[in-house]
Every structure is written in C-alpha cells, then in structure tokens.
Amino acid sequence: MNTRTALIGAGLVVVAVVLFVVLGGGSDSSSNSSSTTETAEVPTIVVNQQGEPVGGVADLTYKKGDRIHFEVEVPFEEEIHLHGYDVAKEVPKGGGTVTYDLPAEIEGVFEAELEGRGEQILELKVEP
Amino acid sequence: MSFIPFAHALAARQDLPVPAWLFAWAASIVLIVSFFALSAAWREPKFEDEHARSLGERLSAILLSLPAQILSGAIGVFLLGVAVYAGLEGTEAPDRNFALTFLFVTCWLGFPFFSAIFGDLFRPFNPWRAVGRTVGAGFGAIAGQRPAHLAYPERLGRWPAAVGLLAVVWLEVIYGASGGVAVGLDPHACAVAALFYSVYTLAMMAVFGTEEWCERGEVFSVYFGMFGRLGIFGSRDGRLQRRRPFSAATKWATVPGSAALVIASIASTSYDGASEGAFKDGIESLFHRLADTGMNLTTALRLTDTIFMLLTFAGVGLIYLLGVRGMRTVPGAPSFAKLRTGFAHTLIPIALAYLVAHYFSLFVFQEQAQFGYLLSDPLGNGHTDLFGTAGSGIDFKVLSANAIWYVQVGALVVGHVIGLMLAHDRALVYWPNYRRATASQYWMLAVMVAFTCFGLYLLSVANG
Numbered sequence: 001m002n003t004r005t006a007l008i009g010a011g012l013v014v015v016a017v018v019l020f021v022v023l024g025g026g027s028d029s030s031s032n033s034s035s036t037t038e039t040a041e042v043p044t045i046v047v048n049q050q051g052e053p054v055g056g057v058a059d060l061t062y063k064k065g066d067r068i069h070f071e072v073e074v075p076f077e078e079e080i081h082l083h084g085y086d087v088a089k090e091v092p093k094g095g096g097t098v099t100y101d102l103p104a105e106i107e108g109v110f111e112a113e114l115e116g117r118g119e120q121i122l123e124l125k126v127e128p
Numbered sequence: 129m130s131f132i133p134f135a136h137a138l139a140a141r142q143d144l145p146v147p148a149w150l151f152a153w154a155a156s157i158v159l160i161v162s163f164f165a166l167s168a169a170w171r172e173p174k175f176e177d178e179h180a181r182s183l184g185e186r187l188s189a190i191l192l193s194l195p196a197q198i199l200s201g202a203i204g205v206f207l208l209g210v211a212v213y214a215g216l217e218g219t220e221a222p223d224r225n226f227a228l229t230f231l232f233v234t235c236w237l238g239f240p241f242f243s244a245i246f247g248d249l250f251r252p253f254n255p256w257r258a259v260g261r262t263v264g265a266g267f268g269a270i271a272g273q274r275p276a277h278l279a280y281p282e283r284l285g286r287w288p289a290a291v292g293l294l295a296v297v298w299l300e301v302i303y304g305a306s307g308g309v310a311v312g313l314d315p316h317a318c319a320v321a322a323l324f325y326s327v328y329t330l331a332m333m334a335v336f337g338t339e340e341w342c343e344r345g346e347v348f349s350v351y352f353g354m355f356g357r358l359g360i361f362g363s364r365d366g367r368l369q370r371r372r373p374f375s376a377a378t379k380w381a382t383v384p385g386s387a388a389l390v391i392a393s394i395a396s397t398s399y400d401g402a403s404e405g406a407f408k409d410g411i412e413s414l415f416h417r418l419a420d421t422g423m424n425l426t427t428a429l430r431l432t433d434t435i436f437m438l439l440t441f442a443g444v445g446l447i448y449l450l451g452v453r454g455m456r457t458v459p460g461a462p463s464f465a466k467l468r469t470g471f472a473h474t475l476i477p478i479a480l481a482y483l484v485a486h487y488f489s490l491f492v493f494q495e496q497a498q499f500g501y502l503l504s505d506p507l508g509n510g511h512t513d514l515f516g517t518a519g520s521g522i523d524f525k526v527l528s529a530n531a532i533w534y535v536q537v538g539a540l541v542v543g544h545v546i547g548l549m550l551a552h553d554r555a556l557v558y559w560p561n562y563r564r565a566t567a568s569q570y571w572m573l574a575v576m577v578a579f580t581c582f583g584l585y586l587l588s589v590a591n592g
Contacts, residue, residue, distance in 0.1 A: 106525055107144065108142060109142035110140065110142070127144060127529065
C-alpha cells in the first residue's frame with residue numbers, strides 16, 4: 001500500500017466515523033419547547049412585579065408557516081416588543097395581558113422584551 | 129439576568145444553529161479535502177512569488193495621485209467625524225444610531241470582507257493616517273525639515289495591534305454587556321472610545337511616524353491590512369498592481385507579533401460565537417460564583433467574560449503552537465521561532481472564514497439599515513430625513529436560514545482549503561524534500577482541522 005492509498009483510506013475511515021457519530025448519535029432538538037405557563041393551549045409568559053419572566057426567559061419554537069401564538073401577562077404598564085417581526089403591544093396602566101397571533105414567516109432566532117425595562121422575556125425560534 | 133452579546137443589540141434576527149446533518153457533511157468534506165490535499169498536492173511553491181503585473185500607468189497615476197489621496201483621506205476623516213458626532217449627540221438606541229452600525233458593522237466587517245478580495249481598501253480611507261500625513265506635511269512646510277521620530281522598537285512588532293484588537297473586541301462584546309441591562313454597547317461610549325483611540329493613535333504617530341505606526345501598531349490598519357494581503361490588488365513603487373490571490377500573505381508575518389494578531393482575530397470571533405452557545409453555561413456558572421462573593425453584577429459579568437475571552441485566546445494560541453511544535457520534529461526543520469512566524473499567515477484565511485461564518489447575516493441585515501434609515505437619520509432622533517429613507521426598515525426575509533447555513537459552512541470549508549494550500553506551499557520552502565514537507569503538514573493539517581471543526585461546532589450550538 002503506498003502513502004497516497006493509505007491517506008485516502010484513513011480519510012474515508014475518519015469520515016465514516018464522523019458521520020456515524022454525528023448522524024447516529026444526534027437527536028433532533030427542534031421539537032417545540034417552552035418554559036412558559038400553559039393555559040388553554042396558548043403559552044403564557046407571566047412577568048412578575050420585578051419585571052422578570054417567571055421561570056426565566058421563555059423558549060418557543062415554531063416551523064415556518066405555523067402561527068406564532070402566545071400571551072404575555074404583565075402587572076404594570078409596559079410595551080412588549082417582538083423584535084425581527086417588529087410587533088409592539090401596549091400593556092395598559094395597572095397591567096394586563098396582550099396576545100400575539102401572527103404567521104411565522106421569517107426564519108431565525110428572535111427576542112421579545114419589555115421595551116421600557118430592556119428585559120428579555122422570550123426567545124422565539126422559527127425553523128425552516 | 130440577561131446576557132446580551134453585541135449582535136443582539138443591533139440585529140433583531142439571530143442565526144439558527146447549523147443542523148446536525150449539515151455539520152456532519154461539512155466536517156466530512158473538510159476531512160476528505162484535507163487528506164486529498166496531502167496526497168495530491170503540488171511539489172513546487174506557487175504562492176511565494178506574487179506574480180504581480182502593473183495595472184497601467186494612467187490608472188495608477190489617477191488613483192494614487194495626491195488629489196485622490198487627499199480626497200479619500202478627507203472622506204475617512206469626515207465619516208469618522210459623523211460617527212463620533214452621532215454617538216455623542218444622537219439617540220442611545222444602538223440600532224437607531226449611525227455610530228455603532230457604521231463603526232462595528234460597515235467598517236469592522238466590511239473592510240475585512242472586501243479587502244480579502246480586492247486588497248487593502250482601508251489604507252486610503254484611514255482617517256488617522258490622513259491626519260498624521262497632513263500634520264507631518266504641515267510641519268515640514270513650516271519647519272523646512274521632516275519631523276524627527278523615535279525608532280520603533282523591533283521586538284514590539286505588531287503586538288500593540290494584537291492587544292488593541294482584543295481591546296476593540298472587548299469593548300464591542302464585553303463592555304457593552306452590562307449586567308441585567310439589554311443595551312449592548314451604547315453609542316455614546318462608542319464615540320468616547322473612538323475619541324480616546326484617536327488621541328492615542330495620533331500621539332503614537334507623532335512619536336514613531338505615521339507610516340511606521342500604521343504598519344505596526346495602528347489596530348485597524350494592521351488588522352484590515354492583514355486581510356488585504358489575501359486580495360488581488362496592491363501597490364508598489366507608486367504603481368497599482370494585480371497579483372496572484374493570497375500570494376502577498378506569504379510575506380506578511382515577518383514582523384514579531386503577527387501570529388498573535390491572527391490568533392487574536394480567530395479567538396475573538398470564537399469567543400463572540402461561543403458566548404452565545406458553547407460557553408454559555410460556563411459563563412453563567414462563573415458569573416454566579418463571582419456574584420455570590422458580593423461583587424457588583426456588572427463587574428462580575430465583565431470579569432467573567434474577560435476571563436473566557438482570554439482563555440479562548442490562550443486555547444487558540446496553544447493549538448497553533450502545538451502544530452508548530454509538531455512540525456519541529458520533522459528532520460531538517462527550521463527553528464521553532466521561524467516556524468511559528470513562517471506559518472502564521474496560513475491562519476489568515478481561517479480568521480476570515482470565522483468572520484464570514486459568524487457575521488455574514490449581521491452584515492447583510494445591518495447594511496440595509498446603514499444605507500437606509502441610518503444614512504437619512506444618522507442621529508436616530510427622527511428629526512432628519514436626508515435621503516428620504518428614514519422610514520425604511522430591514523427585510524429579514526432577504527436571507528433564508530438555509531442560505532445562511534450554506535454560506536457559513538462554505539466559508540469555513542473554503543477558508544480551510546486556502547489555509548492548507550498556503551501551509552503546504554510554505555512547507556515546500558522550508559523542506560525542499562517533498563516527503564518531509566508533506567510529513568510536516570500532518571501537523572498543520574491537524575491544526576486546520578481543529579480550527580475548522582471547532583468553527584463548525586460553534587455554529588451548530590449557536591443560539592441553541
């Protein structure tokens with residue numbers, strides 16, 4: 001066996017191992033996940049008096065073409081801003097709940113935040 | 129507690145992690161290409177000579193004329209002035225202020241991207257060089273002699289630029305991430321930093337000379353110039369030249385500190401990408417430990433990030449030095465120092481690939497803002513509409529997730545191939561014996577595969 005054959009053979013073995021390990025061992029992590037409080041099937045992000053999302057920053061994943069649908073419950077006056085999709089909703093004085101219901105048409109990772117406080121409350125993923 | 133890396137402050141859309149199947153295919157292609165390169169590479173150096181051809185006297189006379197130099201320098205000074213003014217007087221919203229996008233996206237990413245194709249594009253527009261040359265010429269006209277400068281310490285080499293590069297990235301991705309406040313780097317701080325840097329740079333130019341400092345210590349000249357060595361255009365003896373791609377890079381790393389600079393480039397991009405994915409848990413863990421000691425939250429976060437950034441720099445440097453150490457074991461090898469310096473330029477394509485992979489989408493999205501609403505309303509306060517585009521936005525649909533993934537992976541694979549080519553070429557210079565040259569490249573191949581696969585891994589866990 002000459003050097004060239006040995007190199008190509010070694011390369012193919014390594015490639016086979018990589019493919020086996022990565023493809024065989026990898027699991028699809030794209031399933032929908034959420035750290036929100038689920039109420040009547042619509043994920044709800046609850047913000048406490050300190051302006052932080054209860055349970056940490058929520059994590060929602062959709063496929064392109066789905067409908068993005070969630071609610072945000074805030075106990076004080078604020079503006080909720082879903083970046084990328086650029087949708088802002090006002091929470092009135094005394095607090096309240098706002099609903100987001102829109103088509104998932106832009107792929108990527110986006111944040112929703114309490115605009116006034118600059119606090120992130122949601123990481124939204126839209127996959128192809 | 130919010131972790132808001134720089135990109136989050138500007139770009140409303142982040143990249144999805146590269147899927148496992150694409151990661152596997154890309155890693156496989158990298159390995160196949162690597163082994164093929166070792167088994168079928170050429171036997172004579174191809175890039176050591178630039179094979180430069182003059183572009184024509186008339187074109188050189190126009191583009192390199194004094195009026196053209198004055199005009200391009202004035203444009204650079206003017207744009208820096210606009211950025212500083214916007215930072216000081218404009219809105220504090222990072223995405224609405226001209227300063228951040230212009231300095232950290234248009235310039236910081238645009239000059240490397242385009243210089244890697246066309247040659248060093250920053251040099252004619254360098255505002256500090258323009259001021260330094262103007263002051264030097266004025267001094268000469270008044271005093272009747274050239275200004276006297278201190279001799280630049282040879283051992284210092286490009287170390288000031290390497291340290292400066294880390295400082296710029298630190299300002300960009302760490303200083304702005306103040307604990308619990310989702311602002312990123314604010315435009316005012318950015319403008320103040322630009323002013324401080326201007327004073328520092330002009331002082332260094334006064335001490336060591338404008339061209340000397342631009343060649344060795346001025347961060348942006350050295351950093352952008354490094355990528356410009358990959359490009360096809362350059363100038364020599366007052367003439368514009370077209371040269372073989374990548375060939376000018378072979379003479380770049382002759383100055384001490386060059387290896388540190390390119391390692392700093394790879395490390396800083398790696399850190400920025402890893403802080404949103406691979407390092408996220410580690411950063412949070414150390415941050416909480418420091419915070420539990422009673423340390424101020426902002427200080428704790430910046431200290432944590434700084435530690436991880438320096439560890440990344442050390443890790444990238446260690447991998448490179450291990451490869452160099454390995455090459456040293458091949459009979460007939462030059463000294464360790466010569467190998468360390470002699471192969472540093474082979475990392476430039478890797479550094480560029482990291483930049484493209486991590487910031488390509490940010491560049492495409494933010495340039496829509498740059499040439500849209502930021503150009504018409506630089507201060508971002510809604511009071512001006514210079515070109516009628518103040519109401520424009522960013523079309524995030526212009527790039528699909530698939531398109532971004534393929535560009536990211538393609539950049540890393542292409543960077544890997546070019547790095548291997550340059551390394552093989554240099555090995556043929558140091559080891560005229562082909563078999564020994566090839567043997568030495570097992571080590572550099574391991575280094576390149578490590579960097580490329582690490583880059584792919586970072587993309588696969590980014591924003592995950």
